[in-house]
Amino acid sequence: MSKLAVGESSLLSADHVRSLLEWIQEASSGAIFPFLASMAGTAVSPGEAASVRVHDVTLPDGEVGEMLVRAGGGRRVPVSPDIVGVLRRWIDEAELEAEDLLFPAERGGPLASSEYKRAWRHARQAVLSPGEVQAGLGEQVSSLRDSCLDRWLEAGVPSWAVAEWAGVSASWIALRYPHRFRLEDVEIDWDHLEETLRLSDIPER
Numbered sequence: 028m029s030k031l032a033v034g035e036s037s038l039l040s041a042d043h044v045r046s047l048l049e050w051i052q053e054a055s056s057g058a059i060f061p062f063l064a065s066m067a068g069t070a071v072s073p074g075e076a077a078s079v080r081v082h083d084v085t086l087p088d089g090e091v092g093e094m095l096v097r098a099g100g101g102r103r104v105p106v107s108p109d110i111v112g113v114l115r116r117w118i119d120e121a122e123l124e125a126e127d128l129l130f131p132a133e134r135g136g137p138l139a140s141s142e143y144k145r146a147w148r149h150a151r152q153a154v155l156s157p158g159e160v161q162a163g164l165g166e167q168v169s170s171l172r173d174s175c176l177d178r179w180l181e182a183g184v185p186s187w188a189v190a191e192w193a194g195v196s197a198s199w200i201a202l203r204y205p206h207r208f209r210l211e212d213v214e215i216d217w218d219h220l221e222e223t224l225r226l227s228d229i230p231e232r
Contacts (some may be wrong), residue, residue, distance in 0.1 A: 031199070031202045031203050032203060032204075033173055033177075033204065034206075037162075038170075038174055038177050039170050039171070039173075039174040041174075041178065043155070043165065044067050044171065044174055046154045047147075047151070047154050047155075047165070048063060048064055048067060050150045050153055050154050051063060051146050051147070051150050052064075054149065054150070055146045056133075057132070057138075057142075058117070058130040058131060058132070059143050060113075061114060061117040061129075061130060062077075062138055062143055063143060063146070063147065063168070063171060065079075065106075065110060065113070065114065065129075065130075066171040067110075067174065067175055068106060068113075069094055069110065070104070070172045070175035070176050070179070071094065071096055071104060072169065072172055073143070073168055075096050077137045077138055077140075078097065078128075079094060079095075079096070079097075079128070079129045079130070080125075080126060080127060080128055080129055081118060081123050081127050081128075082125040082126065083095040083097070083129070084106065085106075086106065086111045086114055086115050086118075088112075089112075090108060090111070091106065091111070092105070092106035092108075093105060093106060094106050102192065102194050105192065114129070143168060144168060147168045151165055172193075173203075176189055176193055176200070176203075177204055177207070181207065186200045186201060186208075
């Protein structure tokens with residue numbers, strides 16, 4: 028197995044993510060909750076999320092939105108309706124303008140990593156079981172990104188699309204989440220495959 032691979036058992040489940048974010052929403056203030064929620068729903072990295080500005084997101088009420096990530100060559104990432112709602116409420120609450128950072132620190136400027144990492148650490152201790160904490164489940168904030176990418180694959184989104192949204196290659200996706208590409212999980216129509224591969228125009232000798 029590739030050193031890049033993340034084990035299926037080490038990924039945060041949807042229930043884990045939901046519980047962790049609910050705790051953070053209650054216990055933190057400012058941009059920390061919407062910042063982490065956006066990571067959980069768009070699979071952007073912490074550094075990418077910290078640089079997003081209000082005019083980089085399109086947030087239609089009750090519909091799938093879009094986030095422009097300018098890092099690298101730039102890419103557009105879908106924003107699910109629940110995260111659209113979170114971001115719309117946050118922008119209104121914080122009275123943010125189009126040119127503002129989407130997730131500013133309380134005194135302005137980019138949100139410091141120490142702030143959201145502290146909230147994440149406390150949430151893990153409060154929400155996860157001692158065994159899960161000891162095993163390192165969700166140890167890094169970037170676990171939210173891994174969890175989101177894995178759920179996209181589980182939902183049947185083609186690996187090339189997940190790769191494009193994540194800003195990585197399709198081969199990286201296959202190496203990172205090998206449990207989503209097991210041959211035994213693939214249903215093959217052997218009759219159709221045989222028909223497809225038959226070279227009917229080759230004359231018999």
